[in-house]
Amino acid sequence: MWKFIKNARKAKGMRSRELASLLGVDQSLVSKFENGKRLPTKTQLIQLSNILSIDSDELMKEWLTQKVLEDVKQYSFAGEVLTMVQEELASYYPERKFADLSIEKTLNDIDNLKNELDQIRAFENHRITEALEVEYTFESNRIEGNTLTLRETDLVINKGLTVSGKSMQEHLEAINHGEAIHYVKDLISRNTIITGRELLGVHNLILRGINQDEAGRYRRIQVMIQGSNHMPPPPYLVEKQMEDYFIWYERNRSNLHPVVLAAEMHERLVTIHPFIDGNGRTARLIMNMILLQNGFVIANIKGDNTSRYNYYEALDEVQTSGNKDSFIRFIAEIERQSLERYLSILK
Numbered sequence: 335m336w337k338f339i340k341n342a343r344k345a346k347g348m349r350s351r352e353l354a355s356l357l358g359v360d361q362s363l364v365s366k367f368e369n370g371k372r373l374p375t376k377t378q379l380i381q382l383s384n385i386l387s388i389d390s391d392e393l394m395k396e397w398l399t400q401k402v403l404e405d406v407k408q409y410s411f412a413g414e415v416l417t418m419v420q421e422e423l424a425s426y427y428p429e430r431k432f433a434d435l436s437i438e439k440t441l442n443d444i445d446n447l448k449n450e451l452d453q454i455r456a457f458e459n460h461r462i463t464e465a466l467e468v469e470y471t472f473e474s475n476r477i478e479g480n481t482l483t484l485r486e487t488d489l490v491i492n493k494g495l496t497v498s499g500k501s502m503q504e505h506l507e508a509i510n511h512g513e514a515i516h517y518v519k520d521l522i523s524r525n526t527i528i529t530g531r532e533l534l535g536v537h538n539l540i541l542r543g544i545n546q547d548e549a550g551r552y553r554r555i556q557v558m559i560q561g562s563n564h565m566p567p568p569p570y571l572v573e574k575q576m577e578d579y580f581i582w583y584e585r586n587r588s589n590l591h592p593v594v595l596a597a598e599m600h601e602r603l604v605t606i607h608p609f610i611d612g613n614g615r616t617a618r619l620i621m622n623m624i625l626l627q628n629g630f631v632i633a634n635i636k637g638d639n640t641s642r643y644n645y646y647e648a649l650d651e652v653q654t655s656g657n658k659d660s661f662i663r664f665i666a667e668i669e670r671q672s673l674e675r676y677l678s679i680l681k
C-alpha cells in the first residue's frame with residue numbers, strides 16, 4: 335500500500351532524495367516508507383499529503399489501517415478485538431472541530447448534565463413531563479405569533495376549554511401542537527427513524543384544520559421568509575433537496591453528537607423551507623424528536639422578542655456565511671439550560 339506514496343512521487347517526477355529533503359529526513363527513511371518497513375509519523379503524513387498532492391483522508395485511512403494492523407496482528411483474537419472496536423464506535427461521536435471552542439465546552443457540559451440525569455431518571459413522572467410539554471407548546475406557538483398565555487394553552491390542551499377573545503386558529507394551534515408532541519413520542523417509543531413519512535405526519539398535525547390543503551404536503555410555490563434575505567429553493571427543487579436532507583440524516587445520525595445532529599436537522603429543514611407554513615414548528619419538533627430519542631430533553635426556544643431575535647439571527651448567520659456554528663451554539667446553549675432546569679425540578 336505504501337506503493338501509493340511511491341506512485342505519487344513518481345507521478346510528480348520527484349526523486350526520493352528530493353522528497354527526503356522536503357520532509358527533512360534521511361533518504362533511507364523515505365525508502366522505508368515506500369516499502370512498508372516504517373510508518374511515517376502523523377506530522378510526516380500531513381507533509382506527504384501536501385507535497386505529493388494525495389487526498390489527506392485517503393492517506394490517513396491507509397495509515398490508520400497499517401497502524402491498527404501493526405498493533406493487533408500478533409494476537410489470535412485480533413478479529414474479535416476489531417469487532418469490539420466497531421461496537422464501541424457505534425456510540426462514539428467523533429470530534430467535530432468547531433472554530434468556536436465554547437461549543438465544545440457547552441457540549442461537554444451537556445454530556446455531564448445528561449449523565450447526572452441518567453442517575454435520577456427514576457424520579458421522572460408524567461406530571462412534570464406534561465407541564466414541560468405545555469410550556470414547549472406555549473413557547474413554540476408564541477414564536478409563531480400565537481397570543482395564548484401559558485395558562486390558557488394548558489386549559490385548551492388539557493381541559494378542552496375555550497378562551498374567550500381568542501381565535502379558533504389559536505386554539506387549533508395549541509391542540510395540534512400538543513398532538514404533534516404525542517405523535518413524536520409515539521414514534522420514539524416505536525424506535526422509528528425519521529423519514530419523509532414521519533416529517534409529513536408531523537406537519538399534517540401542525541396545520542390540521544388550519545390549512546387543510548397544505549397540511550402534510552411540500553409546497554408547490556415559491557416562498558420568502560419574512561425579515562430574512564435568505565431565498566429558499568424554488569418549488570421544483572424542494573422534493574430533491576428533501577431527499578438529500580434524509581440522506582444526510584442517514585449518513586450522520588450515528589456519528590454526530592445528538593445535539594449537533596438535532597440542531598443541523600432543524601437548520602437544514604427551515605433553510606429549505608419545504609412548506610408554505612409551519613416550517614419552524616415542524617423543524618423544532620423534528621429537532622426535539624432527535625434529542626428525546628437520544629435521552630436528552632426538549633430544547634425549548636423561548637418566544638419572547640429577544641429569544642426570537644437571537645434565534646432568527648443564528649439562522650441568518652448560517653445562511654449568509656455557510657458556517658453552521660452559530661446555530662449549533664445557539665441550540666446547544668438552550669439544551670444546556672433545559673437540562674439544568676429539568677435536573678433542578680427532579681432534584
Ligand SMILES: Nc1ncnc2c1ncn2[C@@H]1O[C@H](COP(=O)(O)OP(=O)(O)OP(=O)(O)O)[C@@H](O)[C@H]1O
Pocket residue numbers: 474475477478479559560561562563564604605609610611612613614615616617646647649650653
Ligand atoms: N433567516 C431566517 N430568519 C428567520 N427565520 C428563519 C430564517 N431561516 C429559516 N427560518 C425559520 O422560518 C420559521 C418561520 O417559518 P414558518 O412561518 O413557515 O414557520 P411557522 O412554524 O409557521 O412559524 P414559526 O416558526 O414562527 O413558529 C422560523 O421559525 C425559523 O425557524
